[in-house]
Amino acid sequence: MTALSSETTSGRPHLLTVSEIFGPTIQGEGPAVGQPAVFLRLAGCHVGCDWCDTRYSWDYASPTDGGVRQHGAAELAAMLANIGSTEHLLVVTGGEPLLQQRALLNALAQPALVGRRIHLETSGTVVPLSGLLDLFDLAVVSPKLAHSRVPLERRINSEALAAFGARDYSWFKFVVTGLNDFEEVASIVSEHNLSRVMVMAEGTTAGDVQERSRAIAGPAAERGWGVSPRWHLDLWGNDRGH
Numbered sequence: 294m295t296a297l298s299s300e301t302t303s304g305r306p307h308l309l310t311v312s313e314i315f316g317p318t319i320q321g322e323g324p325a326v327g328q329p330a331v332f333l334r335l336a337g338c339h340v341g342c343d344w345c346d347t348r349y350s351w352d353y354a355s356p357t358d359g360g361v362r363q364h365g366a367a368e369l370a371a372m373l374a375n376i377g378s379t380e381h382l383l384v385v386t387g388g389e390p391l392l393q394q395r396a397l398l399n400a401l402a403q404p405a406l407v408g409r410r411i412h413l414e415t416s417g418t419v420v421p422l423s424g425l426l427d428l429f430d431l432a433v434v435s436p437k438l439a440h441s442r443v444p445l446e447r448r449i450n451s452e453a454l455a456a457f458g459a460r461d462y463s464w465f466k467f468v469v470t471g472l473n474d475f476e477e478v479a480s481i482v483s484e485h486n487l488s489r490v491m492v493m494a495e496g497t498t499a500g501d502v503q504e505r506s507r508a509i510a511g512p513a514a515e516r517g518w519g520v521s522p523r524w525h526l527d528l529w530g531n532d533r534g535h
């Protein structure tokens with residue numbers, strides 16, 4: 294496993310290690326679902342969830358790894374600006390994008406990206422720089438539950454959750470296998486005083502996600518939680534690049 298990214302492992306922290314750039318497509322998850330978007334998927338993740346759906350972004354020995362590339366900030370910003378228009382969200386995901394947050398801040402602040410609406414998808418395990426948080430219009434923070442089989446200290450970071458919770462644009466999205474996970478979600482929500490919570494069914498096929506979503510939607514609504522689809526699975530299946 295090559296879990297760490299350039300910011301922590303190489304002497305060239307100004308470069309971003311990129312898994313893939315794709316779009317235009319449709320945001321398939323979270324509170325911005327349905328919006329036109331381009332995606333920047335940064336490589337590297339130190340969490341290592343058992344059921345990770347983008348293992349290729351950090352496990353470079355994975356059979357579906359398409360190879361990672363390194364780009365400077367200005368070059369990357371120009372590439373992103375050339376995909377789509379200011380009508381498209383720029384969704385930064387991973388892997389865990391905040392492993393490269395200094396280089397990311399530099400790239401997102403480039404003149405080529407002025408005026409873009411930028412959304413973040415993160416595991417909430419890295420304390421974010423406040424200058425970086427200022428650049429986002431939405432953050433979807435997904436703390437992992439015990440079924441990820443990741444030790445608690447590697448999947449829950451109180452300081453990071455508090456920093457995101459202090460921004461009104463943050464949503465906390467928990468991947469669940471079913472109702473059996475709800476008490477664990479509720480205890481994290483209350484311990485860290487989180488609001489704007491949603492749950493999303495784990496699964497890599499549209500059928501599995503739909504079946505699980507049907508089981509959790511009513512009880513989630515009762516608790517004041519949203520339910521996220523994984524709509525790109527319905528539209529395009531589990532292929533990379535959408």
Ligand SMILES: Nc1nc2[nH]cc(C(=O)O)c2c(=O)[nH]1
Nearest residue numbers: 319320321322386414525535
């Ligand atoms: N269409 C589409 N929407 C997404 N929302 C979150 C994604 C992710 O992989 O983080 C994702 C993705 O990979 N594709």
Ligand code: SF4
Nearest residue numbers: 338340341342345388
């Ligand atoms: S935190 Fe996200 S990218 Fe990292 S292993 Fe878990 S699901 Fe995969």
Ligand SMILES: [Mg+2]
Nearest residue numbers: 346347386387
């Ligand atoms: Mg994902």
